[in-house]
Each structure stands twice: as structure tokens, then as C-alpha cells.
Amino acid sequence: MTGTAIxxxxxxxxSQALAHHGYLADRGLATSVFLALxxxxxxxxxxxxxxxxxxxxxxxxxxxxxxxxRLQCYEGIDATQxxxxxxxxxxxxxxxAAEASGEAAGxxxxxxxxxxxxxxxxxRRAVLRALAPAPVPPVLLIDEIDRADDEFEAYLLxxxxxxxxxxPELGTFKAPTxxxxxxxxxxxxxxxxxxxxxxxxxxxxxxxxxxxxxxVRLRVPDVEVTLARQVAAATEAMRSMQLYKPPGVAETIxxxxxxxxxxxxxxxxxxxxxxxxxxxxxxEDQERVDGTGMTELIKMAVQRAxxx
Amino acid sequence: MxxxxxxxxxxxxxxxxxxxxxxxxxxxxTTPIGxxxxxxxxxxxxxxxxxxxxxxxxxxSLLRKPEDIAMYNKAFAVFWEQRTNNAVHDEPQHIHxxxxxxxxxxxxxxxxxxxDENEGETITLRFSAVETLRKKDFAExxxxxxxxxxxxxxxxxxVGSPRNSxxxxxxxxxxxxxxxxxIRSSLRSGGEPIRRHWQENDERLxxxxxxxxxxxxxEPYARALLRFVQAAVAGRQKVEAFAVGTRLTRITRExxxxxxxxxxxxxxxxxxxxxxxxxxxxxxxxxxxxxxVRGMARGAIVVILSDGWDRGDxxxxxxxxxxxxxxxxRTIWVNPLKVSPGYAPLARGMAAALPFVDNFVEGHSVEAMxxxxxxxxx
Numbered sequence: 001m002t003g004t005a006i007x008x009x010x011x012x013x014x015s016q017a018l019a020h021h022g023y024l025a026d027r028g029l030a031t032s033v034f035l036a037l038x039x040x041x042x043x044x045x046x047x048x049x050x051x052x053x054x055x056x057x058x059x060x061x062x063x064x065x066x067x068x069x070r071l072q073c074y075e076g077i078d079a080t081q082x083x084x085x086x087x088x089x090x091x092x093x094x095x096x097a098a099e100a101s102g103e104a105a106g107x108x109x110x111x112x113x114x115x116x117x118x119x120x121x122x123x124r125r126a127v128l129r130a131l132a133p134a135p136v137p138p139v140l141l142i143d144e145i146d147r148a149d150d151e152f153e154a155y156l157l158x159x160x161x162x163x164x165x166x167x168p169e170l171g172t173f174k175a176p177t178x179x180x181x182x183x184x185x186x187x188x189x190x191x192x193x194x195x196x197x198x199x200x201x202x203x204x205x206x207x208x209x210x211x212x213x214x215x216v217r218l219r220v221p222d223v224e225v226t227l228a229r230q231v232a233a234a235t236e237a238m239r240s241m242q243l244y245k246p247p248g249v250a251e252t253i254x255x256x257x258x259x260x261x262x263x264x265x266x267x268x269x270x271x272x273x274x275x276x277x278x279x280x281x282x283x284e285d286q287e288r289v290d291g292t293g294m295t296e297l298i299k300m301a302v303q304r305a306x307x308x
Numbered sequence: 309m310x311x312x313x314x315x316x317x318x319x320x321x322x323x324x325x326x327x328x329x330x331x332x333x334x335x336x337x338t339t340p341i342g343x344x345x346x347x348x349x350x351x352x353x354x355x356x357x358x359x360x361x362x363x364x365x366x367x368x369s370l371l372r373k374p375e376d377i378a379m380y381n382k383a384f385a386v387f388w389e390q391r392t393n394n395a396v397h398d399e400p401q402h403i404h405x406x407x408x409x410x411x412x413x414x415x416x417x418x419x420x421x422x423x424d425e426n427e428g429e430t431i432t433l434r435f436s437a438v439e440t441l442r443k444k445d446f447a448e449x450x451x452x453x454x455x456x457x458x459x460x461x462x463x464x465x466x467v468g469s470p471r472n473s474x475x476x477x478x479x480x481x482x483x484x485x486x487x488x489x490x491i492r493s494s495l496r497s498g499g500e501p502i503r504r505h506w507q508e509n510d511e512r513l514x515x516x517x518x519x520x521x522x523x524x525x526x527e528p529y530a531r532a533l534l535r536f537v538q539a540a541v542a543g544r545q546k547v548e549a550f551a552v553g554t555r556l557t558r559i560t561r562e563x564x565x566x567x568x569x570x571x572x573x574x575x576x577x578x579x580x581x582x583x584x585x586x587x588x589x590x591x592x593x594x595x596x597x598x599x600x601v602r603g604m605a606r607g608a609i610v611v612i613l614s615d616g617w618d619r620g621d622x623x624x625x626x627x628x629x630x631x632x633x634x635x636x637x638r639t640i641w642v643n644p645l646k647v648s649p650g651y652a653p654l655a656r657g658m659a660a661a662l663p664f665v666d667n668f669v670e671g672h673s674v675e676a677m678x679x680x681x682x683x684x685x686x
Contacts (some may be wrong), residue, residue: 011354011361031364035350046374076474076512088487095491095499113495147603188603189548196372197342203374242593244601244631284627 006064008037023052023059024207024215032202033060042160042181044145044196047204050248053184057141060180067138069179071126073148079155083165085123091116117169127159131175139180146185150192157195207249209236209304215249216256223260229305230267231256235279237297243285255279267298321351328387329370335383337376343369362388442674446644447528457532458568460674462539464681466516466547471607471637473512483508514609514637515546516684519595521614522579523553523586529644529672530583533613536677538563538571548604552591552614553581558599586617588657589624596631605636609684613642613671616658625657629664639664642671642680 007013014037015030025033033056036043045053061068071082094116098107107115124132130140145153159165160181164174183199185191207215212232216223223231231252239246247255258278264271272294280286289297318326325347329339346369354361363384371380441453442460449457478486489505518537522530534551541547541563551557562574576582599605610632618625633639641661645651647670653659662668667683670676 027360028364028367031354031361032368035353035365035368038353039346039349041346074474076510078475086488086491088491091491092487092501095494095501099499109495109498112499116491116495186602188599188606190373193372197340200346200368201372202368203371203377244597 006037008034010034017063018056018059019218021059021063022218023056024211024218025056026205026207026211029056029202029204032200036182036200037180039200040178042183042199044183044185044191044199044201045204046185046187046201048206048246048248049186050250051204051206052249053204054141054143055250057139057182057184060182061139064136064139064180066136066180067134068141069126069130069138070141070143072143073145073152075147075149077148077152081125082152082156083125083127083159084167085125086117087121087123091121094121119170122167122170127156128165128173130179130181131163131165131173133176137175137177137179139182142181142183144186145183145191145195146188153192153195157192157198160195160198206236206239206246209233212236212249212252216252219253220256220260223256224265226305227259227265227267228256230301231259233301233304234267234272234297237300238279238289241288241292243280243288244282245280245285247279251279251281267301269294269298272298319348319352320356322348324356325351328366328383331383331387332370332380335379337371337379337383339370359388442678444674445647445672446532447672449532454532454535457674458535458539461536461677462543462568464536464539464543464678466540466543466681466684469514469609469637469685470511471514472509475510475512476507477510479506479508481506513546514607515548515604516540517548517550517600517605517608517610517636519550519552519592519610519612519614521553521586521588521612522551522582523617524583525586525615525617526644527583529613529615533642533644533671534572534575535568537613538568538575542566542568542571548599550595550599551575551579552586552588552595553579553584554587554591555581556591556594556598557581585619586657587620588614588616588618588661589620589622589626589628592628592632593624596628600632601635605632607635607637609638609640610636611640611642611680611684612661613644614657615643615645616641616653616655616661618655618657618660620657622656622660626660626664629661633664633666638666640667640669640680640683641665642669644670644672644676646670647672647676 007017011027011031011034014034015025015027018025018030018033032043035041045056047053057070058068060066095112098112098115126140130138142156145156148156162174163178164172166172183191206212209232212235213225213229216228216232217225220228235247235252235255255275255278258275259267259271262271262275264275276286276289280289325344329344329347332339347366350365350369351362354365356362366384367377367380371377441456444453446457476484476486478489484507486505486507489507490501490503493503493505494501518540520530520533520537522534526533537549537559541549541560542565547560548558549560549563551559557579559575559578562578563571565571565574596605600610629639641658643653643658646668653662653668669680669683671680
């Protein structure tokens with residue numbers, strides 16, 4: 001598939017295209033993606049860690065053929081890291097060179113300044129790159145927006161409403177076609193309402209049992225269907241065990257991969273114990289699963305896998 | 309566009325969208341007009357034929373937090389499917405509770421006889437009243453005194469200790485050269501960087517998380533302490549507030565109002581387990597899972613205001629306190645009972661939590677709260 005024309009005729013076509021690129025979205029998520037693409041709105045995704053928020057942006061990029069531009073947010077992030085900065089060391093070199101050749105003396109301060117603030121000394125960061133003209137609009141992933149400060153959020157709001165950025169020395173950069181924007185948040189704090197209003201919103205849930213089996217089958221094709229069903233059943237059960245970090249789809253896939261590469265064809269206590277680190281990332285969680293009856297968990301998973 | 313001010317001709321989508329949004333608004337979900345317009349556009353894309361399409365289009369364009377999903381589902385069922393029976397799992401009945409907010413009525417009756425006396429005396433009287441009030445135990449407060457204390461507590465400035473931020477600011481003799489400024493100023497001297505500029509890490513205040521126990525045993529103190537929490541939330545940017553009893557309730561937004569009485573009223577209606585039982589451990593687990601460990605408590609100063617009487621399993625409380633302490637910068641436990649002579653942390657919950665507390669302080673009076681602000685700012 002090339003990125004020349006993507007089929008946006010219906011929710012089903014979006015859902016199929018995502019599946020084709022390895023992402024099984026449920027009806028709700030597919031509708032949100034469909035609307036984000038047709039209405040050209042940013043899409044804000046929230047949900048537990050590991051439900052596939054970031055993955056969706058990657059799949060969107062491979063589907064549309066646009067470049068994936070990722071902006072990882074953190075506390076204290078500002079425009080010089082997210083939008084643009086000047087390449088100071090090259091500017092300094094340029095000044096030195098101008099001085100050495102005697103050029104600097106001839107030029108006034110204004111002319112010298114114009115020399116320095118040209119596009120060739122501009123360092124384009126993620127947001128500015130996403131606004132640059134491209135044959136296919138890129139996918140801008142603004143990851144974990146809740147980690148950034150309020151001020152940055154306000155700034156982002158401006159960029160996302162007009163898809164333009166103003167650099168005082170150079171002028172305004174406006175995207176000829178707006179990029180596809182995906183924002184993710186882990187809800188460590190509330191994202192400002194004004195920003196949410198600008199976006200379409202979707203809360204990603206853990207997948208249903210059947211969907212999770214399908215996801216494992218799609219992502220880890222080597223794994224037998226029985227094992228895939230057992231793994232999905234076991235992780236689903238773990239999610240209701242009040243763990244510190246309930247496993248997400250990402251962990252289910254990791255676990256299935258680990259079991260698959262060990263040549264396991266059906267879950268048993270040994271194989272689970274030796275691969276538990278792929279699915280549970282806290283020692284306390286592993287102890288809890290162990291304490292509440294590993295044998296029962298496996299028995300239940302095997303049973304569940306058998307029932308159609 | 310047909311949605312202009314006159315709006316004479318309405319498409320079915322517009323009509324449905326506006327009416328449905330109005331219903332949502334009535335159900336307590338804020339739906340700004342911008343989102344309603346997005347919903348109309350979305351409906352034009354997906355059509356009105358398929359129930360699922362309409363449902364998800366509405367969720368994507370009208371909702372902004374997962375807490376609203378349940379209410380949205382109900383409203384959707386009523387509006388689009390004309391379902392009105394209560395078979396849809398109803399939430400437990402909300403008990404309506406209000407805190408007694410001070411009416412000045414009684415207070416003025418008492419004070420009226422003093423009005424004739426000269427001004428100077430009244431002022432001194434007042435002053436000493438304030439002095440005794442500062443030391444007085446919250447549990448012995450009258451309504452009038454509670455109101456006075458409110459004024460005192462809103463004067464407290466809660467400032468968390470600073471930490472280094474990623475953001476750089478210019479400084480006189482900083483750690484790193486500030487090339488941007490150096491180049492800017494060199495232009496004035498014909499490209500010669502004569503004056504060097506420096507920068508260093510900015511300082512930011514740590515987030516402050518206040519968790520107030522509102523269970524039955526805390527009743528004499530909770531009213532006054534809620535005022536303290538309100539003053540903290542209204543006075544500073546990075547403060548989060550929660551109430552715990554049998555369940556965890558986030559009350560940051562409710563307390564954010566500048567008008568203290570209104571804020572307290574909002575919080576009181578929000579908290580449904582006022583003066584009920586205590587399940588501190590379970591509530592802290594909820595806090596850790598949903599907010600704290602994810603990021604809110606990371607590097608933050610966490611203040612728990614509770615007497616430590618817990619009906620839950622102390623093992624759970626200890627486990628959750630341990631988790632909390634591992635991610636937070638400091639955990640402070642404020643116990644209003646600590647001041648009583650011969651106090652020993654015998655309450656099971658208190659004993660279980662104490663090993664994971666960095667500062668254990670009193671919290672029975674305004675003076676104690678003043679000391680608390682010192683401890684927090686350390």
C-alpha cells in the first residue's frame with residue numbers, strides 16, 4: 001500500500017485499514033479515528049498504560065504513509081525543545097568567519113543580525129517539522145501531554161487551533177495541509193479543558209477477551225491459538241486481582257512472544273513462573289499472583305481457552 | 309453555514325445534536341457550543357442510521373473524561389432509545405449533605421451589647437480573642453470561631469520546598485553558558501562575544517497533595533481542616549486535594565473557587581461519605597492506583613490529615629503507605645489527637661502507617677497548622 005490515497009469512506013474502512021496494519025481497534029476507537037481524519041481534528045487518547053495509545057499513532061503513520069513525528073513531553077518542556085531553536089554554535093562560527101574575512105566590519109549590526117537569523121541556522125523541532133509542507137501530511141504524536149506544564153499546554157493550544165507557528169525573526173509558518181495529531185495522556189493531572197475542547201476524545205479500555213485473542217494472533221502469528229487464548233484469559237484474570245500495575249495489551253503481547261519463543265504450547269506452572277516478568281513488572285504483583293493460587297489461575301485459563 | 313444565528317432551517321442532525329447536548333447539560337456534563345458543533349459535523353459524517361455510530365460520534369465529540377461515561381450512557385439511552393426504565397444499573401443514592409456554614413445571625417446577637425463600648429477596647433479584645441483562638445482546639449470551636457479561623461487560615465501561605473526544574477533561566481554566574489543571549493548581545497559589538505551570558509536550572513515548587521480524612525471519628529476536626537485545605541487549594545497553583553472516608557473523592561476542582569463558602573459547599577455535596585466509616589487503606593490504594601503512583605505523588609509532598617482510626621485491614625494500609633512513600637518526596641501525617649497528653653499512636657491504622665511517615669505532626673489548632681506550613685516548606 002502506498003500513501004497516495006487512503007480510504008475514508010466509512011468507519012468500517014478505517015477499521016479494516018488499521019487491522020491491515022496490525023492494529024485491531026474496537027468500534028468506538030475506529031469511529032474516533034474516522035472522525036479525527038475526516039474532520040481534521042486532533043485526537044486525544046486516554047487510558048491505562050499499555051492499552052495501545054502510542055501504538056495507534058505509529059499505525060496511523062504506516063497506514064497514511066506520513067512521517068511519524070514524536071514529541072515526548074516532560075516537566076519543563078518548552079518551545080526551544082518542542083518547536084524550534086537556533087543553532088548557536090554554527091551562528092558563532094559564522095560570526096567568526098565573517099570577522100576573519102573582514103566582512104563583519106563592513107556590515108552594520110542589522111545586516112549582521114539578518115545574516116544570523118536565517119532558515120539555515122534554524123533547528124526545527126517536532127512541532128515545526130510537522131507543519132512543514134510534505135507530500136503526505138505527517139502524524140504528530142504528542143505523547144504524555146499530562147507531564148508537560150500548563151504554560152506549554154496553552155502554547156500548544158495555539159499551535160493546534162491554527163496549525164501555525166510564528167518565529168519573530170523569520171515570520172509565520174503555516175501547514176499547507178494540517179498534520180494528523182494524536183495526543184496521549186496518562187491522567188496524572190487533568191489536561192486543560194480548553195485543550196480538550198479542541199480535540200476529539202477517546203478513552204481506550206482494555207480489550208474484550210475475543211479481541212485480545214485476535215490481537216495476540218495478529219501480532220504474534222507464531223503462537224498457537226490455544227496458547228493465545230490461555231494467555232488472554234490469564235491476563236484478563238490478572239486485571240481483576242488489584243495489582244499495582246495490571247497488565248495491558250502490550251504485556252499480553254510480550255508474554256505471548258516470550259512463551260512462544262520458549263516453545264511452550266500450553267500454560268503450566270513452570271512456564272508461567274519463568275516468564276512472569278514479561279507480564280508483571282512489580283515484585284509485589286508477582287507475589288500476589290503467586291499467593292492467590294497460581295495453579296488455579298492456570299486451570300481457569302486453560303478452561304476458558306477451551307470454551308468457545 | 310446553516311448554523312448561523314438565525315438558524316431557521318435545521319437539519320435533523322443539528323436538531324438532534326442540540327437537543328441531546330441540552331439533555332447532557334441537564335445531567336451535569338458540560339457541553340460547550342464548540343463541541344456541539346463538532347458533534348453536528350461528526351453526525352454529518354457518520355449519519356443517523358446506525359445506533360453505534362451516533363453513540364461513538366457523541367462520545368468522541370462531547371465527552372472529555374471517563375467519569376462522565378456512565379451518565380452519558382444513561383442520557384443516550386433515554387434520548388436515542390427512549391429507554392426510561394431503571395434497569396440500567398443505577399448508582400447508589402447520593403446522600404445529600406451540607407456542612408454547616410456559618411450564618412452571622414447568632415453571632416451578631418451576642419456581639420450587639422458590646423457595640424456601645426469604645427473602639428480601642430474592642431480592638432484589643434478582638435486581638436486577644438484571635439490569640440486564644442490560635443491555640444484553641446478545633447473540636448471546641450463554635451460556629452463563629454470557625455468562621456474567624458477561616459480568615460486566619462487563608463492567611464497561611466503554603467509553599468512546598470523547591471526542586472530543580474528542566475527549564476533554564478539566565479543567571480549571573482550560572483552552570484552553563486547561555487549561547488542565545490551571548491550571540492544576541494554580540495551583535496551589538498560587531499559580532500564579538502565580549503559579554504558572556506550564563507544560565508542555570510530554574511527552581512520549581514513541589515506539588516502538594518492533601519488527603520483529608522472525613523470519617524466519623526474525625527468529625528470534630530474535619531470541618532476546620534477542610535477550611536485549611538480550601539485555603540491551600542485557593543492560594544496556590546500546584547495543590548491537589550482529596551477526601552477519604554469509605555471512598556476516595558477528589559475535591560481539588562470544588563475547592564478551587566475563590567469564595568470559600570461556595571467552595572466548601574461544593575466540596576460537601578461532592579463528598580458522599582461524610583462522617584461515615586473509614587477504610588483508609590482501601591482509599592489510599594485507590595489513590596495510588598488512580599492518581600498517586602502514576603505521577604501525581606511522584607516527587608510531591610503528600611500530607612495526610614487523619615486520626616489514624618481505620619476499620620480496614622492495617623496490613624493494607626501499611627502496604628499502601630509504603631508504596632506512597634516510595635514515590636513521594638516526603639509524606640507528612642497530621643494527627644489532631646497527637647497533642648493530647650499521653651498520646652501514643654495506638655490506633656491500629658496509625659501504628660501501621662507510622663513507619664512510612666517522614667514527619668508526624670499535630671493538627672488540632674490554627675497554631676499547629678502554622679507549624680505545619682513550616683514543616684511543608686522545609
